[in-house]
Amino acid sequence: MTARTDLAAHLASLDLPQGLVETLTTAAAACVEIRQVVAGGALVGALGASGAVNVQDEEQKKLDVIADDILTDALLACPAVAGVASEEKDTMQASANAAGEYLVLFDPLDGSSNIDINAPVGTIVSVLKAPSAQPSEADFLQSGRQQVAALYAVYAGQAMLVLTTGKGVAGFTLAPDGRWLMTHENVCIPADTKEFAINMSNQRHWAEGVQRYVDGCLKGADGPRGKNFNMRWVAAMVADVHRILMRGGVFLYPWDKREPNKPGKLRLMYEGNPMSFLVEQAGGKSTTDGKQAIMDVTPTELHQRVPVVLGSANEVDQIAAA
């Protein structure tokens, strides 16, 4: 096998504060542990419902809870971490570390409906600087622009970890010895695409602009776009965004009129912001509606929702203009 840079060497090359290196190393190791549970599936009791409901009123799967415990325990034990916030928990948790410098927010298991059918799932992580070593919930409500790092791990045919610390995007594949080895050095999203991703079953609820945009894609070479489009929907944001980072495309989970006061399905702090950091660092755009950057949204609550329109830059502009 070719000698490859591992995650530790990559982090060392970035000239990052030691505490950030420790935080990212801890999160990446937790993802290896989660991957092992995902891979064991029914053999390790990882499938099925937990019987509980989370703060978002969603039925928790066993794997949501297992992944949350793995990440929470690992990060709270990391001396550089001042506190964590999880999609699966009502409130943030402060660590007992007197010198914690970072706040870590995460979606421990993204794509929960895929768990029991052995389809791709993943973990999404956002890292902020901690204003104090004894953080309050308000300390977590920083805009996406304040992130110092974001990563996701996707557990599919291979497990991959994709990371940014604000200097581009690098992708790593999990090797049999448990190390993350760099396989994708400088991930760039092509500006143009012929592929879109949206849950079509919600079509009747979308706003008119989204209706017009998708209609243009469906008409293909016979319509206003003058080219044929393909459609994909993995039902795990982490895997849909991974596809876009690998070969371009757009992903939409837009506002819709079912619950007009609810901004969308996806969560700003655990999904929208970290994915936006990665997408922008890879040359794509990540917006609420084709125009407003998600990372410029001012958070008002930990479990805030956000509409999402992201991916290939020119195609996101098409959605803005639709």
Ligand SMILES: O=P(O)(O)OC[C@H]1O[C@](O)(COP(=O)(O)O)[C@@H](O)[C@@H]1O
């Ligand atoms: O059920 P739908 O409408 O296909 O929604 C799928 C979306 O919901 C999510 O699974 C929500 O994430 P969780 O699994 O973390 O709750 C996204 O990953 C995905 O894009």
Ligand SMILES: [Mg+2]
């Ligand atoms: Mg999710």
Ligand SMILES: [Mg+2]
């Ligand atoms: Mg989740």
